[in-house]
Amino acid sequence: MEGEVAMGNSYDQEGFFEQYAKMPRSRDGLSAAGEWHQFKPLFPPLEGKAVLDLGCGYGWHCRFAAEQGAERVLGLDLSRNMIEEAERHNPEGRIEYQVCGIEDYEYPKDGWDCVVSNLALHYIEDLEKVFQDVYKTLKPGGVFLFNIEHPVFTAGVGQDWEYTKEGAPRHWPVDQYFFPGKRNTRFLGCDVVKQHHTLTQILMGLLNHGFELKAVVEAEPPEEMMDLPGMRDELRRPMMLLVKAAVKKG
Numbered sequence: 001m002e003g004e005v006a007m008g009n010s011y012d013q014e015g016f017f018e019q020y021a022k023m024p025r026s027r028d029g030l031s032a033a034g035e036w037h038q039f040k041p042l043f044p045p046l047e048g049k050a051v052l053d054l055g056c057g058y059g060w061h062c063r064f065a066a067e068q069g070a071e072r073v074l075g076l077d078l079s080r081n082m083i084e085e086a087e088r089h090n091p092e093g094r095i096e097y098q099v100c101g102i103e104d105y106e107y108p109k110d111g112w113d114c115v116v117s118n119l120a121l122h123y124i125e126d127l128e129k130v131f132q133d134v135y136k137t138l139k140p141g142g143v144f145l146f147n148i149e150h151p152v153f154t155a156g157v158g159q160d161w162e163y164t165k166e167g168a169p170r171h172w173p174v175d176q177y178f179f180p181g182k183r184n185t186r187f188l189g190c191d192v193v194k195q196h197h198t199l200t201q202i203l204m205g206l207l208n209h210g211f212e213l214k215a216v217v218e219a220e221p222p223e224e225m226m227d228l229p230g231m232r233d234e235l236r237r238p239m240m241l242l243v244k245a246a247v248k249k250g
């Protein structure tokens with residue numbers, strides 16, 4: 001696995017996928033995700049609603065939507081491995097999954113009540129196009145809820161700490177902040193390409209495409225997770241940006 005360059009479909013590379021499967025959030029789902037206690041309350045009521053998940057991975061958020069009574073749930077992911085794993089936990093077939101890029105889906109006009117995306121949009125180069133597509137596909141009053149890696153994180157040098165001689169995180173170096181675009185990073189022992197977007201691009205991008213901002217949260221892990229290795233360091237710089245936006249059209 002060392003030295004592999006993982007592009008958009010990094011999750012289909014065997015070594016990477018195996019490592020991903022070992023992460024607590026992969027094994028145990030939403031309750032093991034440090035941001036869930038802040039992300040969950042941002043969901044609108046989903047009873048009887050149509051929900052689209054962009055970059056659904058194992059489908060945890062799709063399952064949550066189905067449990068909340070959503071009438072239709074579609075999860076899209078570029079990775080065949082991820083979709084196969086999601087299908088394994090979809091016994092009644094209540095959720096539809098498709099191997100499909102976020103950029104490639106044909107977004108139907110006024111087709112969905114809620115579009116959710118958790119930790120996938122930092123793989124997208126043209127975020128503006130996604131905002132345009134999501135705006136089009138949401139029904140009037142619909143909600144776009146996403147969690148993207150925070151710009152302070154994606155502008156991190158190598159997206160890693162600088163360490164002391166003893167191996168403890170010294171600080172989080174940020175550089176080239178106002179130069180959005182491709183970042184070569186290491187994630188789970190693999191080379192992974194991500195995309196850096198500035199805070200202005202993310203928030204103004206939504207406003208410029210007609211969205212109304214409802215909530216912006218810089219995720220902090222809950223107190224009960226603080227004893228997990230490395231978790232307290234998550235308070236030294238933001239890693240995730242949670243955004244809830246609504247469409248005003250209609």
Ligand SMILES: C[S@@+](CC[C@H](N)C(=O)[O-])C[C@H]1O[C@@H](n2cnc3c(N)ncnc32)[C@H](O)[C@@H]1O
Pocket residue numbers: 008009011054055056057058059060076077078079082100101102103117118119120123124
């Ligand atoms: C960190 S995982 C998050 C998965 C899931 N949303 C979750 O929170 O459990 C990122 C996911 O985004 C998917 N992904 C990356 N780029 C994508 C793209 N261009 N289109 C669709 N999915 C993509 C990956 O395959 C992976 O499943």
